[in-house]
Amino acid sequence: MSRYLLNKFLFTVDRDPALVERYRSEPIELLAWWEGTVANSLLNSHTGEASTWLAFTAEERAALAAHDHVKLFELGAHPFLTLTLFIALFERDNTEPLEYQKAYGAKLAHLSLPYPDIAT
């Protein structure tokens, strides 16, 4: 379980307009690129330093590749990060205000308290 790395993916993609577009249109390719170049980068450091141990599980990789926000919630990804990025990906397809946001919640309707732990 690498909740931190899930969050790191959501965080770094969400803050970069070009990555948001790549994740929308080519999620599998973007994810492979990200794992190869960003996953182990130390965000607040120069490029000469990197971590050596961060990796997704197969389940986490599949959830990200499939834009599966329900699975990400179940895996304990931070719900604010997931929501913010997924609104950026899909709100543009709305035909009425808040359509995507409401559908996003409805897909989680089977979940009850306590929600999955999000502590990292």
Add this chain to the structure above:
Amino acid sequence: MASIVAVIASTHHPFYYRASTATGDDRPPFADEWTRKILAFRETLTRAKPDVLVMVGSDHFHQLWLDNMPQFLVGKAPMYDANWYNEEREFGLPRMRLNGHEDLSAHILRAGLDEGFDLAFSNELRIDHSITCPIITLRPEADLPIVPIYTNIFAPPLPQPSRFVKLGEAIRRIIEQWPSHLRVAVIGTGHLSLELGGPRQFGPHGPDPEFDRRAVEWIATGDLDGCLRAVSLDSLHAPGNATHGFMDFMLMMGVAGAGAKADYVDTLDLFHTMEAYFTWYPNGAPA
């Protein structure tokens, strides 16, 4: 010594800016009432004639990240750029720049450390909508220097609710000991019941109207004992998965003081969340 001329606690709703500036078919039906309430709330700060604003909020994973996460952080910089690309994208918030008040920042950091709060600091802080929303609602001229104080209500493990209250009480004492003639307003924003990214989000009301009713009562009456008895890190999951932002209201109750009844109370029941606005005048209401 400095005087605290107003203590203000509020929700911060990132949709207010867009709703209040929208026209024609884009203007939501609740925008007029919301704007009226905000203008009345704004007047409670204007009347106090503040010189400097201490702003309590919480970074939403913008600059503060899980590789280096402070629990409480005080900005100490001459300027603060404000609002981020994803807030522009989702909420239509404008880029802003606010002046800092480094002398008060330094005083709060020194005195806070000496009181037992191991405050982190930042000399280059880009602030987000938890602080710019109340600037937009309460002081849209954005002409007063600020001291931003960030709390962690977002990335567990979180400090206990009682710690937020104690920090608020300390901030009150510390500002009142600041050797300055300036008039200080302390403004903090948080949430009532709120769900983000979960099954109860974006409903017709906040996810837990009964929690909201009790919360407004605690804040309006200064019932810190009742609030602390009812609220724990575990209990805050029940009203909604982002309700830990209520601890910023508890911090502000600490600034206002136990038993201090708010001089101004207003609420607005909106989709997704309830808005709530409170003002205290520690030295009596201004004429």
